[in-house]
Amino acid sequence: MNNIIFYKVVIVLSFVFIIIASSSCGLGAIGKYATYTSSIGDSLPDTFRVEVPMAFSEGWFTIDGKMNGQEMPFIIDTGADIGLAQMRTLAKAKATYWGIYPVKSLNAYGQKVETILYYPEHFEIHGLFFTKPLFKAIPSDNYIYDFVSKPILGDDLIKSLCWKFSMDDQKIILFGKQDKNLLEHETKGYTKVEVGWSMKTELTIRPLGKSREFRFDLGFNSEIRVDRETFAELSKQIMFKKYRYTFNDSTTDTLFLSDYVNVEWGGVEVKDCRIAHAAKVDHNLIGSRFMQRLNFVLAFESLKKRLYIQPSATFKLSESTAYFSDFGFDLKQKEEEAHVALLEVGGLAEAAGLQLQDKVLSIDNGAFDLHAEDCHDRLSVYLRDKQSINIRIERGGQVMEFNI
Structure with a gap:
């Protein structure tokens, strides 16, 4: 669940060009980028107020939007300078290639990579239209690919309006920053x-x-x-x-x-x-x-x-999603498989015999869906009132079963 912090490191490193590019590539490319991103909210009216339903995914706030007419949820991320999306998401939405920024960045492995940017011709959030926001394309071999299963709205778009998150009303209210x-x-x-x-x-x-x-x-x-x-x-x-x-x-x-x-x-x-x-x-x-x-x-x-x-x-704390259940383990999903991603040291799951990276075949004979989205949150809720569970795993080609 906390892996997202590592893509933060990638984002920060990826956009250090905002500080250093003037010495390595000249001011032209920086000026082009800054001018472009500053115009994202130019199409918004001066005064507006839009209410949308509150939504979450794996702990993130999300909001529905349209990229070239295709509806999809977006993660709201104030820590990302710019939007991010899987390459296949941008391809499916027929986003337009904007360019390769001339300064290479470092990925999570310390390798120098190019920053490839795309934009949708039409981008909308509940009737509010934005001017071709940029998205960094994340290819399938990128370390953070699985962390951006949903596209991300970055600070360049977020700051073009004001956001009110009303937990009591379960609404997000969008309004003009000039009002x-x-x-x-x-x-x-x-x-x-x-x-x-x-x-x-x-x-x-x-x-x-x-x-x-x-x-x-x-x-x-x-x-x-x-x-x-x-x-x-x-x-x-x-x-x-x-x-x-x-x-x-x-x-x-x-x-x-x-x-x-x-x-x-x-x-x-x-x-x-x-x-x-x-x-x-x-x-x-x-x-x-x-x-x-x-x-x-x-x-x-x-x-x-x-x-x-x-x-x-x-x-209510009792109804909120816990970090991890008292059973002492958590899962991650990758390529339609679920694996043990976390174990409490000395906890129930470790004591029962579970190990990190065990492939999970079933929990309670299929009662828990291992393949639907938001696995962490659903697992925390599923285990909240359980006194015991049965879990089948595969390790080194051998199938094992544990009662916890």
Whole structure:
């Protein structure tokens, strides 16, 4: 579930050309790119207000849109500079080739690759039309290919309007960023949180008693992740469960997780939060699952980004999707197969004999659908009230069965 942070690394590396390209390729290409992306919202009216149903996928906020007339859900990602989509998605939608940016970027393997950009001639979100937004094409051999099974809306499009996420009403409200009266109306009763140009903000974790700098990122599909320094201090105050998990290239990492941690953000108290730390990832992040505890508004004015928050009156921790079930394992889907992707160290699944990368053939004789989308969230809900489960796996050509 937390693998998305690795594509963040790829995105950041991919777009360092915005800073360095002037010295390596001249200002012409940068100017072309900047001019193009700044015009994405030019076709929007000055004043509008559109309500759409709230939707989620594997912890991300999503919104339905149309790419050249083809309807599809898009992940809303404030941490991506630009949109991303699988090459086959862009081909199916008959997107138009825009160009190869002249500065090569690094992929997750440290290899230099070209950044290929496409755009749809027509792009629409619930009656709002945008001017040919760019999407980075992700080929099937790219490390992050499976992480973008749904196309992603990047910051270049998101900042062309204002977004209100009302968890209490289960609606997303889109409105014009030029309408100051509407912004005042939509944020009445909300607390304004200070955020920097790169969405940096101060968050206080109560057991530490002091604030730390975090990045607000809707593309991070967990609650709160802390860096090594913060984790080292926190682990002296609270207990963490330990997990091992694997990625698509069979590399592994260690994840530490603690529940029921209180935090304070802009004077707003948020209780019983889930704090995580990944051994190989040194970032402080506020993610999309944390924001599902709040009603919030993303507002933009020129280069300024503003965030307004209000505790949700309807959020119930008992009904929210847990990181992982008490059975101590999680799955990942790849090429229509499900595999064990995570195990709690010393947990029930590991003690029963499950191993990372076991191919899962069935759970409870097929009662749980291994092939439908949103496997993690569905599995957490399915296991929530279970006292025991049966799981059949294949390992090295041998079929095994475990009761947990």
